[in-house]
Amino acid sequence: MLKVGVIGCGYWGPNLIRNFVQINETEVARVADLDGSRLRHMKGLYPTIETTEDYRDIITDPQIDIVAVATPVRTHYRIALEALSAQKHVFVEKPIAASVREAEELIALAERNERKLMVGHTFLYTSAVRKMKEIIDADELGEIYYINSQRLNLGLFQQDINVIWDLAPHDISIILYLLGQEPHSVRAIGTSHINPAIEDIAILTMNFANGLIAFIQSSWLDPDKVRKMTIVGSKKRLVYDDVQPTEKIRIYDKGVEKPAHYNTYAEFPYSYKYGDIIIPKLDGAEPIHTQLSHFIECINNGAAPISDGKSGLQVVKILEAAQRSLCTGSSPVSIE
Template sequence: MIKVGVIGCGYWGPNIIRNFSQMSRTEVSRVADLDQERLAHIRKLYPFVQTSTMSQEILSDPYIQVVAIATPINTHFELARQALEQGKHVFVEKPLASSSQQARELIQQARKQERKLMVGHTFLYTSAVRKIKEIIKSGELGDIYYINAQRLNLGLFQKDYNVIWDLAPHDISIVLHLLEQNPVSVQSFGACHINPAIEDVATLSLDFGNNLIAFLQMSWLDPDKVRKMTVVGSEKMLVYDDIQPAEKIRIYDKGVQGPKYYDSFAEFHYSYKYGDILIPKIDGGEPLQTELSHFIDCIEQDLTPLTDGENGLQVLTVMEQAQSCLQNRRAQNKEAE
């Protein structure tokens, strides 16, 4: 039995506690949170778990091998750093840290201590994203032209970070995973409507070169909950709608082509293809269970996690570029006022 300590049991932490508790190979022995009420809630659900407001009690427990961190973003780095220093394997919720520099330090520390470091890019463990990756790799969509992603809802407003830091890690991690490359440039737009210092709507444009682009749109100010991604290829188009309970992926045999040869503009006609729509079967299962189980496999079999520190760093690098773009625009707007 691998003993696990979980730091942070607000909204997301209890899901981590439940999944580690349900696994036959792991046991949650300690949970820490600054909030006594949250700890009392956890004790009700798991009477044998020791709880504390001091995360140090987890970090200094020699029987705990794995530490999972589900606290606010600005605490990730310091908690993960200390846990690695104490020789623990560390799972950190997304995003890995608050900057790429911090991510590099964690990667280095994990290497030095020969411990696993993994970040919670949960969507890479969903059956839907796995299926999309399989479809793209098979060549069924042809050359990928662009990806368009929307992650919109009303709230939940965060006080310390903007909508990009809250929602973009998911779509950035999915897009980098599907395209297997990092963007050559990142642009972003955003606006602050409710809190004047925090963007509540934003878009990111990722340019991968060779005419391949991705657009990501995020909002805490949308009446509808939208979780949609469109992948447009030269042969077919795919729509992934994560809100759908069952039929999450649709492959459209649609496309458009210019004529191969033409002598005059009058001869230039596009040919449109309107073919079948295929809904591939995807398996169910809780992605977090797959994710945490993978982390334990990596520890037991000395494997590199799919979403290791390097993967966390790649996502953070894009987020930092987007953030600096927002800041530059804000400065320009102030100058213009």
């Protein structure tokens, strides 16, 4: 039985606690939050769990094997660094850290101390994204031309990060996972409407090899909750609508071709194909449960997690480049 300490019991932390409680191989021993009312709430739900306002009580507890961090982004690095230094396996919510330098340090320390470091790129553990990966790897969509991803809603406003750092880590991690490659450059445009210092709407573009481009639109100001990704390939198109309770993926056998030869003007210039729409069957497993079970498996068998520190670093590289682009009038920024 692995003992877990969870730091941060705000909006997201309780989801980690609930799933660690449900996993057979883990026991939640302690949870921490600066806010006593959050701790009283957790104690009400799980009377046997110890609570503390000082996260160092978790880090210095020799009984604890795993530390899970669900605090604001600016605190991830410090807490994860201390936990890795204390020989804990560490699960950090997305984005893994607030800068490339911080993410690199965490990866180096995890390697030195032979501890597992994993980041909460939760969508990689959904059956929808896994199915999409299978479809793309089987070349069903053909050459991918572009990806358009929208993650819009009213709120939840963050105090310390803009909408790109808050929402786009999901889209970025999904796109990098699906494509298995990193972009060569990034560009971002965004504006602030509620808090003048923090962009609340933004569009990020990522340019990949062979002209493949991905657009990511993020907003805290939209009236509707939208989580939609469209992938357009040379053979087929795929639409992933995460807001749908079922039938989240549709594959459209639609396309357009420019005929190599044509004899009459009527044949010129393009031929359109309107084929079937396929809706793949998906299982209903809870992604956080799949994600945390995968973490435990990796701790037990030594494998690298799908969303390991390096995957966290790739996402932070793009976020940092996007931030630079925002600050320089949306100029393109290269990714090393």
